[in-house]
Amino acid sequence: MARVVIDVMLKPEILDPQGQAVQRALPRLGFDGVADVRQGKRFEIELEGPADEAALARVREMAETFLANTVIEDFTVRVEEPADTAGSGSSR
Amino acid sequence: MARVVIDVMLKPEILDPQGQAVQRALPRLGFDGVADVRQGKRFEIELEGPADEAALARVREMAETFLANTVIEDFTVRVEEPADTAGSGSSR
Numbered sequence: 391m392a393r394v395v396i397d398v399m400l401k402p403e404i405l406d407p408q409g410q411a412v413q414r415a416l417p418r419l420g421f422d423g424v425a426d427v428r429q430g431k432r433f434e435i436e437l438e439g440p441a442d443e444a445a446l447a448r449v450r451e452m453a454e455t456f457l458a459n460t461v462i463e464d465f466t467v468r469v470e471e472p473a474d475t476a477g478s479g480s481s482r
Numbered sequence: 483m484a485r486v487v488i489d490v491m492l493k494p495e496i497l498d499p500q501g502q503a504v505q506r507a508l509p510r511l512g513f514d515g516v517a518d519v520r521q522g523k524r525f526e527i528e529l530e531g532p533a534d535e536a537a538l539a540r541v542r543e544m545a546e547t548f549l550a551n552t553v554i555e556d557f558t559v560r561v562e563e564p565a566d567t568a569g570s571g572s573s574r
Contacts, residue, residue: 391517397524398524399524399526409525409526412525412548412549415548416544416548419544419547419548421540421543421544421548423529423530423531423537423540424527424528424529424530425483425528425529425530426526426527426528427525427526427527427528428525428526429523429524429525429526430523430524430525430526431521431522431523431524432489432490432491432521432522432523432524433501433504433519433520433521433522434491434501434518434519434520434521434522435516435518435519436516436517436518436519437515437516437517438515438516438517439515445515448513448515451513452508452511452513455511456504456507456508456511456513457504
């Protein structure tokens with residue numbers, strides 16, 4: 391079993407209304423000093439086998455054809471170490 | 483300027499219908515060997531100042547009170563290195 395994380399974010403040149411809504415709300419809630427907020431998606435995928443090069447190639451294909459809209463979104467694929475699954479509110 | 487990433491995921495014991503929908507669609511699309519999929523949110527926050535301990539404490543407070551619903555969601559806060567903002571489809 392291996393965990394792979396796919397992060398999908400809107401491309402920098404694409405307007406992000408969700409992120410803008412968050413950014414505009416922050417000063418009202420007392421949080422200043424935030425220059426920009428972008429909001430995207432995070433997929434945590436548990437593979438049945440190991441995260442070898444073949445499996446990662448399949449995951450990248452999955453991300454490209456299905457999880458991300460590559461016209462407007464960028465994605466990154468990375469293997470997450472088991473120790474990395476920290477609990478609530480942890481800083482890592 | 484520093485970039486901080488906040489990942490917000492449903493707690494493991496909370497049902498994730500979005501992730502389940504993705505997981506069920508994968509075999510139909512030709513992707514086998516995926517044991518589980520969880521879908522969450524990723525926020526990329528650009529701070530105007532440095533990501534020092536005080537700033538990170540504020541970001542954690544922001545995540546806890548505003549970005550995550552800590553009844554059902556866990557969050558993690560981490561500083562992202564500038565070199566980490568790789569382009570489309572990169573593996574890191």
